[in-house]
Amino acid sequence: MQQSRQWEEIQEAAQYLREAWQGLSPQIGLVLGSGLGDLAEQVTDAIAIPYHQIPHFPVSTVGGHEGKFVAGRLEGKPVVVMQGRIHYYEGYPMTKVVFPIYVMKSLGIGTLIITNAAGGMNRSFRPGDLMLINDHINMTGAHPLIGVNHPELGPRFPDMSEAYDREYRKLAQRLGEQMEADDERKTCRLREGVYCGISGPSYMTPSELTMLARLGGDAVGMSTVGEVIAARHCGLKVLGISCITDMAIGEELEALTHEQVVEVANRTKPVFQSLVRSFIRELPL
Template sequence: MEPNYVEHIQEAAQWISDRIDRRSLDMGLVLGSGLGDMAAQVEDAIAIPYDRIPHFPVSTVEGHAGQFVIGKLEGKNVIVMQGRFHYYEGYSMKKVVFPIYVMKQLGVRSLVITNAAGGMNRGFQAGDLMLISDQLNLTGDNPLIGINHPELGPRFPDMSQAYTPQFRELAKRIAAQMGQERGEAIRLQEGVYSGISGPNYLPPAELTMLANLGGDAVGMSTVGEVIAASHAGLKVLGISCITDMAIGEELEPLTHEQVVAVANRTKPIFIELVRRFVKEAQA
């Protein structure tokens, strides 16, 4: 890592801390494409645009507001990333994961990380939610390459339970409860997220390859952030909104607008699931 990386993390965290009445934070949330409206659910909220925070990158992707929202959600003190940073925007992987370390510095102990993804599992359909059980990092990079700073985490962090099993079990119980209340099952899948660099959507041959490698969904985020979260010792719940089917042999053209539209339709169930999880989870 860069020699001044820890100093920059500390300076950014201190700048934020000075503006939030030194409230302790319980949980962080990273909201992906089309899912940023959940930040409006946060009460007693303070919004801090990324471009005001020292050393922070700026999100350039449509559908990403580009700010932290800090306040209360279901009785917990939360910090919400309304928009994230992507490797394909030209940022280094260390910059992409910089906010994860800042949140840890602010006292966060667990994360809910969300994204929009293409479904490669033939048992999925557009509009499903998928609990991430594991990941394939196919970005070609890793945020931990370089000097390791022990104050951030160990040189060789374990990834065997990067997505906390207890969090997944809680999310499944909550989804079952929601289904009983609604009178219809919530389509909550579980599978492996394949993270690619982007920004192009993949051609059929590459999608077929990823499915053969064990991937159930594919997207352009998350894997670096979860590596950093594991490095920092954070618990993680990962949820993908399956916005389209990305099966190589049956691939149809896709636009970012279509991805956001499906995420918007799934939003009410997604928001309810996450809110209930935040309420019940032991950070």
């Protein structure tokens, strides 16, 4: 997509949503990954718009992704929620995958909370853990900023030295430690690590997973990195959270299905939702 046309389409999509939401101006954006979309149901005064109704908007085609934009309030703060995301492996160019991020920026958000379901490569992890993303490795083979840069979106060479905001991580860690202390069954475990983004849609081979772990990856998934690059490009501060749905250790790899991923994410939802809501509640705007 030509960058000049991309800018026009972003503005047209944002204007459609402003009118549909009667001028609501969200401050926080959320992207909900596989099996985690139920948090959108907790938004109050909610107005939901299916992606296919929004001009120029890509449509999610993956199970576990509702494909709706929901605006309203969560913990009393104005939010816009992507209930389901767009993936590169669905056949969209990376510029379309990140299109919703720029639309949310145009609507007024300054903070992006981005989530995903991921395989754990760190041997200390276990399914059901949550991982704060402190960095990522882009193994998708694509980049959302290739092409002519439009200065209205962001700088030609955006800095990625702190892609995932350090102060946001500190706040989330403090909240996670409190949750662990309050969890009598000790089912709540918040970890921190590096997310490896791959293109998918196939799961990785044992040798590929061994390589990623040796490169420094703690978790692997098929999303997030392009969206975070775009978010930093347009000046958003980012908190990233992975739900560890399975163990992706090369030497011990077992067969995996998308249904299994969604099932573990569903079991983890209460802890995930509690952490995100606590973060939004404590977040200074």
